[in-house]
Amino acid sequence: MTGSARVPAPHPGVSGPTAVGGVAPVLGPAEVGRIVDRMAHQVIETIAKLDFDAALLGIPTRGVPLARRLAERIEVFSGVPIAVGSLDITLFRDDLRLRGVRPLNDTVEPEGGVDGRTVILVDDVLFSGRSVRAALDALTELGRPRAVQLAVLVDRGHRQLPIRADYVGKNLPTNAAQSVRVHLAEIDGSDGVIVTDPAADSVPAHGEA
């Protein structure tokens, strides 16, 4: 969509992204691929100790394909298939009344359920932490996991709740007014992470709450 292909991706080590002309993809497809691979290895380190009795739960929209990719890479690297599901948090959000009614997404229980297992929540951007709080509530409706962990592709800071991620793909310092968007090929046509300044931000952004 907003093609990361259009602008050459700067090297992934950039810490303070500057949005020149509004759109500067701070991570391109190759970086996203490498980050997912690294996260998969990190998850394997943890769940290998648990006999791989774990499940990935993606938070819609982009957490769902991300969880699927992570599971696929985990299987490639470890040879063990891992259950994947999705968890809609819309009805559990604390800003439901403020922001109006939204359409719901699917909740799909991972094969084997969540009871007694380690559940790893997967999301694209970690910002205020409110989505994760909602996800924890939504998860209690599905069952009682042994433990819950959090994996995010991008941690952009500015937490409003005492929440941290167990697996972080990329720490991306931003100012709170910027918006950080993760693009994934499954939804957006190509992979990339884009930081937009408020002035240039004409698209309703994720990562703004």
Added chain:
Amino acid sequence: MRNLLSAADLDRDEATAILDTAERMHAIQTRQTKKLPPLRGRTVVNLFFEDSTRTRSSFEIAGKWLSADVINVSAKGSSLSKGESLRDTVLTVAAMGVDALVVRHNASGAVQRISEWVECPVVNAGDGTHEHPTQALLDAYTLRRRLGPLDERHVVIVGDITHSRVARSNVLLLTTLGARVTLVAPPTLMPPAVGAWACTTSWELDPVLSGKAHGDVDAVMMLRVQRERMTGGYFPTAREYAVGYGLSPARVEMLGDDVPVLHPGPMNRGLEISSAAADGLRSAVLEQVQAGVAVRMAVLYRLLAGAGEPATGLEESPS
């Protein structure tokens, strides 16, 4: 969407959004813990001036599963029987701090009037012979699950069309969703103004069911023959009605194997519907009841969860 008074209030996008939301709500019916938080702290009053079991209880369950407080007020125990006017009764209930009213009344148009008196959203749960929009939504939901998208689908509705709010709401909603409707009734039970409705009509059932009259049939909906009509001179005897318009075992066999048979209930077995039709594989009657809860959850959610702000269909959830 501020109120849901008529199926005509719903355009295609809004109707589709309700049905999509209902799909997701339906999933929690199979869970052990059937409770979702979006209407916590909201109060919904079921104001029923006419008897009802399934509609009232499914609204009650729908509200409770979304964590609303649901209170039932029925006419029998109300001040109405002590001579209070409808308006006073409604304003008294509304003054208690109610967030939504679900109203059934035996007079057509009463729910519309009530919505003009109160500030909160009002849902029509059936008014006289006028409309019953949530029944139409649950029928459309059931049909969509069986048939997929309803565009160009041909739905046949059979029975007392004149006195049926179900038929009226279904014609409006199903055509909004792109389906084609044929109404079948004896001349005495076909409303005189039916020519203005967006549907075809027939006085005979067999040519319609066989597909000869109006094309192949994708679904059949049988309406209840209301007992009180039998003495109204609309048809000579119950038996004659059953012979002419009942979904007998022989008529069910005229339908394709995957043609769903719907009935809003309560059923008069042996009159408008035979047991072979009601209990056969084509029957969607129990699916309709299940759909009733999911659809009413979706309606309450979309009316109430956003504090009356317009519902959006496009916005994505922020992280």
